[in-house]
Amino acid sequence: MQENFSPDEQFAFNLDARDPLSKYKNKFYIPKNSKGEEIIYFCGNSLGLQPKTVAAAIDQELIDWANLGVEGHTQAKNPWLPYHELLTEKMAEIVGAKPIEVVIMNTLTANLHLMMVSFYQPTKKRHKILIESDAFPSDKFAVASQIKHHGFNPKDSIVYWQPKKGKNLLDYDDFENILKKHGQEIALVMLGSVNYYTGQFFNLKKITRLAHSYGCKVGFDCAHGAGNVNLDLHRSRADFAVWCTYKYLNSGPGSLAGCFVHERHAYNKNLNRFTGWWGHNKQTRFKMRDEFDQLPGAEGWQLSNPPILSMAAIKASLKIFKEAGMKNLINKSNKLTAYFEYLINEINNPKIKIITPSDPKQRGCQLSIQVKNSDKTLFKKLTDSGVITDWREPDVIRCAPVPLYNSYTDIFNMVKKLKNCLHE
Ligand SMILES: Cc1ncc(COP(=O)(O)O)c(C=O)c1O
Numbered sequence: 001m002q003e004n005f006s007p008d009e010q011f012a013f014n015l016d017a018r019d020p021l022s023k024y025k026n027k028f029y030i031p032k033n034s035k036g037e038e039i040i041y042f043c044g045n046s047l048g049l050q051p052k053t054v055a056a057a058i059d060q061e062l063i064d065w066a067n068l069g070v071e072g073h074t075q076a077k078n079p080w081l082p083y084h085e086l087l088t089e090k091m092a093e094i095v096g097a098k099p100i101e102v103v104i105m106n107t108l109t110a111n112l113h114l115m116m117v118s119f120y121q122p123t124k125k126r127h128k129i130l131i132e133s134d135a136f137p138s139d140k141f142a143v144a145s146q147i148k149h150h151g152f153n154p155k156d157s158i159v160y161w162q163p164k165k166g167k168n169l170l171d172y173d174d175f176e177n178i179l180k181k182h183g184q185e186i187a188l189v190m191l192g193s194v195n196y197y198t199g200q201f202f203n204l205k206k207i208t209r210l211a212h213s214y215g216c217k218v219g220f221d222c223a224h225g226a227g228n229v230n231l232d233l234h235r236s237r238a239d240f241a242v243w244c245t246y247k248y249l250n251s252g253p254g255s256l257a258g259c260f261v262h263e264r265h266a267y268n269k270n271l272n273r274f275t276g277w278w279g280h281n282k283q284t285r286f287k288m289r290d291e292f293d294q295l296p297g298a299e300g301w302q303l304s305n306p307p308i309l310s311m312a313a314i315k316a317s318l319k320i321f322k323e324a325g326m327k328n329l330i331n332k333s334n335k336l337t338a339y340f341e342y343l344i345n346e347i348n349n350p351k352i353k354i355i356t357p358s359d360p361k362q363r364g365c366q367l368s369i370q371v372k373n374s375d376k377t378l379f380k381k382l383t384d385s386g387v388i389t390d391w392r393e394p395d396v397i398r399c400a401p402v403p404l405y406n407s408y409t410d411i412f413n414m415v416k417k418l419k420n421c422l423h424e
Pocket residue numbers: 107108109110136138139192196221223224244
């Protein structure tokens with residue numbers, strides 16, 4: 001998308017004035033500095049801001065718990081027994097899945113393990129897992145521990161997709177070459193949807209098609225994709241995906257995670273899995289004596305009765321997404337990020353470089369700014385000036401203007417401060 005942007009402040013005001021989603025900013029608490037002034041928050045890729053409706057949603061459950069005790073499971077305004085079902089459809093819409101493919105449960109890394117129990121079934125010949133060379137550490141640990149659990153050595157069984165020398169982004173020709181070389185030995189391809197460090201958004205369909213053609217299973221960690229980009233999980237045909245709800249999905253620190261299992265596995269009883277009573281047939285769950293009778297679809301992977309207070313926050317947040325519409329959010333996000341990129345490029349300072357792809361199809365809202373000589377003082381100055389971003393070792397400031405609560409004026413002000421910090 002080629003936009004005609006202009007570097008003056010009035011231009012940002014005009015974009016905000018014409019933005020149909022600008023009213024959503026007021027639905028969130030924007031953190032303030034010690035003087036009570038709103039800070040510029042570009043950290044929705046780490047922890048999303050709190051919707052103002054969350055407190056009431058949690059309060060409703062606290063009131064029902066106080067008034068009803070255990071009866072709340074069936075008598076609460078939103079009965080707790082089927083509470084997670086209130087979230088499924090809206091969440092499925094956000095990630096481009098069918099409701100049967102989605103469940104909210106556990107936390108991200110826990111779900112990743114559960115999925116690998118089912119979709120990583122190594123054999124002597126096919127025991128490798130392909131991941132990004134700079135995959136998020138928790139994913140690396142989870143993958144290595146699964147490999148060890150099956151009696152293999154991570155040194156032999158992890159294959160890395162890495163950037164070409166001197167580059168930051170991953171190239172598909174390298175991915176194809178890895179498959180040509182190791183495809184018959186790779187049991188699972190497990191990648192981020194959007195890489196946490198570079199912000200590169202992968203082509204999930206292309207990756208899945210290629211990996212499946214070599215007989216590999218495919219899973220995605222969508223921590224940085226859910227609520228940010230068009231994941232289109234069902235059509236990607238990935239075997240599974242997992243994500244958290246505390247980043248772009250604004251559901252609070254450590255909140256519950258999402259899990260996708262493609263529809264074609266919905267009724268498969270032969271898949272290995274770890275089980276618990278919440279994955280059991282709802283009609284007979286409380287009979288307590290039955291053999292495990294799995295629920296169809298992603299719900300069948302549930303273990304425990306879920307924490308309702310955390311789900312209440314997710315419910316409040318998803319309502320906002322439903323109202324705003326994922327498509328509209330992505331449209332605004334593309335424009336916000338393009339404007340952000342334009343203003344940073346206008347600074348034209350050799351100390352910084354954007355490493356995120358400039359093609360909007362290959363990124364979400366995050367721009368990763370690489371700082372020359374890994375100079376973290378720039379990040380510190382930026383923070384002191386009232387801009388919240390985050391620093392990721394070794395040399396990147398990650399900035400994520402999110403379309404629900406960031407404005408074009410936020411971007412203008414952020415870049416103005418960045419420019420000042422660079423000249424200090
Ligand atoms: C890409 C990615 N994967 C995994 C995790 C770990 O998530 P959790 O602590 O919720 O298991 C994170 C956390 O930020 C992440 O960004």
